[in-house]
Amino acid sequence: xxxxxxxxxxxxxxxxxxxxxxxxxxxxxxxxxxxxxxxxxxxxxxxxxxxxxxxxxxxxxxxxxxxxxxxxxxxxxxxxxxxxxxxxxxxxxxxxxxxxxxxxxxxxxxxxxxxxxxxxxxxxxxxxxxxxxxxxxxxxxxxxxxxxxxxxxxxxxxxxxxxxxxxxxxxxxxxxxxxxxxxxxxxxxxxxxxxxxxxxxxxxxxxxxxxxxxxxxxxxxxxxxxxxxxxxxxxxxxxxxxxxxxxxxxxxxxxxxxxxxxxxxxxxxxxxxxxxxxxxxxxxxxxxxxxxxxxxxxxxxxxxxxxxxxxxxxxxxxxxxxxxxxxxxxxxxxxxxxxxxxxxxxxxxxxxxxxxxxxxxxxxxxxxxxxxxxxxxxxxxxxxxxxxxxxxxxxxxxxxxxxxxxxxxxxxxxxxxxxxxxxxxxxxxxxxxxxxxxxxxxxxxxxxxxxxxxxxxxxxxxxxxxxxxxxxxxxxxxxxxxxxxxxxxxxxxxxxxxxxxxxxxxxxxxxxxxxxxxxxxxxxxxxxxxxxxxxxxxxxxxxxxxxxxxxxxxxxxxxxxxxxxxxxxxxxxxxxxxxxxxxxxxxxxxxx
Numbered sequence: 001x002x003x004x005x006x007x008x009x010x011x012x013x014x015x016x017x018x019x020x021x022x023x024x025x026x027x028x029x030x031x032x033x034x035x036x037x038x039x040x041x042x043x044x045x046x047x048x049x050x051x052x053x054x055x056x057x058x059x060x061x062x063x064x065x066x067x068x069x070x071x072x073x074x075x076x077x078x079x080x081x082x083x084x085x086x087x088x089x090x091x092x093x094x095x096x097x098x099x100x101x102x103x104x105x106x107x108x109x110x111x112x113x114x115x116x117x118x119x120x121x122x123x124x125x126x127x128x129x130x131x132x133x134x135x136x137x138x139x140x141x142x143x144x145x146x147x148x149x150x151x152x153x154x155x156x157x158x159x160x161x162x163x164x165x166x167x168x169x170x171x172x173x174x175x176x177x178x179x180x181x182x183x184x185x186x187x188x189x190x191x192x193x194x195x196x197x198x199x200x201x202x203x204x205x206x207x208x209x210x211x212x213x214x215x216x217x218x219x220x221x222x223x224x225x226x227x228x229x230x231x232x233x234x235x236x237x238x239x240x241x242x243x244x245x246x247x248x249x250x251x252x253x254x255x256x257x258x259x260x261x262x263x264x265x266x267x268x269x270x271x272x273x274x275x276x277x278x279x280x281x282x283x284x285x286x287x288x289x290x291x292x293x294x295x296x297x298x299x300x301x302x303x304x305x306x307x308x309x310x311x312x313x314x315x316x317x318x319x320x321x322x323x324x325x326x327x328x329x330x331x332x333x334x335x336x337x338x339x340x341x342x343x344x345x346x347x348x349x350x351x352x353x354x355x356x357x358x359x360x361x362x363x364x365x366x367x368x369x370x371x372x373x374x375x376x377x378x379x380x381x382x383x384x385x386x387x388x389x390x391x392x393x394x395x396x397x398x399x400x401x402x403x404x405x406x407x408x409x410x411x412x413x414x415x416x417x418x419x420x421x422x423x424x425x426x427x428x429x430x431x432x433x434x435x436x437x438x439x440x441x442x443x444x445x446x447x448x449x450x451x452x453x454x455x456x457x458x459x460x461x462x463x464x465x466x467x468x469x470x471x472x473x474x475x476x477x478x479x480x481x482x483x484x485x486x487x488x489x490x491x492x493x494x495x496x497x498x499x500x501x502x503x504x505x506x507x508x509x510x511x512x513x514x515x516x517x518x519x520x521x522x523x524x525x526x527x528x529x530x531x532x533x534x535x536x537x538x539x540x541x542x543x544x545x546x547x548x549x550x551x552x553x554x555x556x557x558x559x560x561x562x563x564x565x566x567x568x569x570x571x572x573x574x575x576x577x578x579x580x581x582x583x584x585x586x587x588x589x590x591x592x
Contacts, residue, residue: 085134089157092128096121096150116331118148123331125149126191134161139175146329147178147185168192172206174213184217185329188224196232203228204245222250224325230341230349231324231332231356238343261287267312267363269372269398272379277388286382289425293378296421299548304410309342311403312367319357322349366400373398374418381422424523431560515588518565525549526558533575534589540575551575 129149136158144151152160160179166172167183183206186192193199207221225247229238242248265271272278278286294308301308324330332354341349350357376394383392396404396415407414519527525547532543544551559569570581577585 085158086154088129088132089154092125092149095124095128115146115329118146119329119331121150122148122185122329123189123191123333126186126189129161130192132161133165134158135165136162141176142178143176144178147182148329149182167206172209174210177214177216180210180214180217181220181328184221184224188228188325188328188330189333190232196228196234200225200228200232200234220327222247224328226251226343227324227326230343231336233339233341261290264290264371265375267368267371268375269368270376272375275379275392276390277379277383277392282386285429286379289382289422289429290375290378292425293374293418293421296424297374297417300412300417301410304412306406306410306412307340307342310340311370311406312363313342313348314362314364314367319350319359322356322358324356366403369398369400370403373414377415377418378422381419382426385423385426431564514565515584518562519588521561521565522558526554526561529554529558529575530570530585531589533571533577534586 126149136155138155138159140153140155140159142152142156142159149157159175160182163173163175163179164183184203187199187203187206190196190199193202203221203225207217211217225241226238228234229241234241239248242251262273265273272286272290298308301311324332336351336354338352339350341351343349348359350359373394373396376392376398380392380394382388383390394415399407399414522530529540529543532540540554541551544554547554555571555575559571562568562570566581566584568578568580570577570585572578
């Protein structure tokens, strides 16, 4: 026997049993007892004992001799106590007997049909044991290529499910690598999770922890993560996921091609790199403006139930068959909706009636024309905003008739969408941000209080005997003292009335001009938000979600512009107007 024969001894047992059964005369069955044949039960469970021997399960009893039966008198049987866990494992194993194709013999182990049957049985058994928890004291090692429940002995099963119980509780410890892959197979099949999102989170959590013990899982998990996004249609883009988890280096095609400015310029009918506007000083500005515009267009098309990438890129005609999670026991359970998944500029996956195909990407002529119009219109707006000496116009006739009709049916004005995106980018690009440390702002307010006290005019009496306090209004203070009466002649003060009090200020340009400038600087969304706040009783969080902007970002945007013009924030983190500016904001919203 050479070393290769020795390696596969465990699998050859089946062939030896099958050969013996075919050649040896079988004894007659005992009265009242049915004889189990290979045809009736195609699978034999094998359990290894401490001495290295084995005992046949399911179809055989005793020392492993095939085709022999042993009848024991009832009074000679020492009945062991009932083992409910073993009974559960037996019911799990019964699932395998429903399939006539199951065979783990080495001669057929890599057969595609056999592997598919094994994956199906693994999935059904996994769902059967989905909620099982165990607490076994022993730790029995396990090593197998394509590990599965059916080929595991009693102690190995109890070891695995005890370890899995702790893993699900967040306690990931080192164990035989085959157990780790078995758990990964479960997650790929969404066994033990409520959603693909939860399955992906658990897979990432487990991988990051277990790779500290054995990094050999890396090369498998890395490729299965990509398959996971394609197969389950995760909402976030795979590039965003890879970037967030610092995995871009694992996917060279994704990192090299995705969002590559030169790639888009090479595809477009209009190459902006050859424009006189595209100088060394402006190229960074142009590139960032393009990608900002591209993202805004993708969001707009998505709102209209369209895909911008689908209009630009199309697959080649010859599609190759794609099998998800190659190298794992995976069964495609459930009905998947037909869909197209664009993973990168080089990869597109199509699912039709549960059948997956794969292809690289090409760009149709209509897609090239669409890119050309977007780039040219973007440059035209940028030239105006930067006061470039030469103007440029983008003619929508460059779009193909079919593309123009598609956009019209979708209710998309490409010219307006590009213009708005470029203006938004340039406004943010040129915005001056003044940051004030909260501690410094508090100190300024304390000093303002002290100054206010010094400016208070001593109490005097009017002709009718009423007291009057005259003070100057201090910008930035949290409250103003109420005044009654009239200012004395010759004091150079101007009177300003509000709904709640009368203030006296030094003669100066009207503050209303500043609030008008602030109002003009706000975006339409920010203006609407202030109007809703002024009206009261409106859920601003719902409003911000409808506009696809985080509430915190919306509040910060308003406050940053307010700091630029009036020197202070208007809103607190609960989106309420500070008491100092309630009157001014009301006047700005209702009168301007």
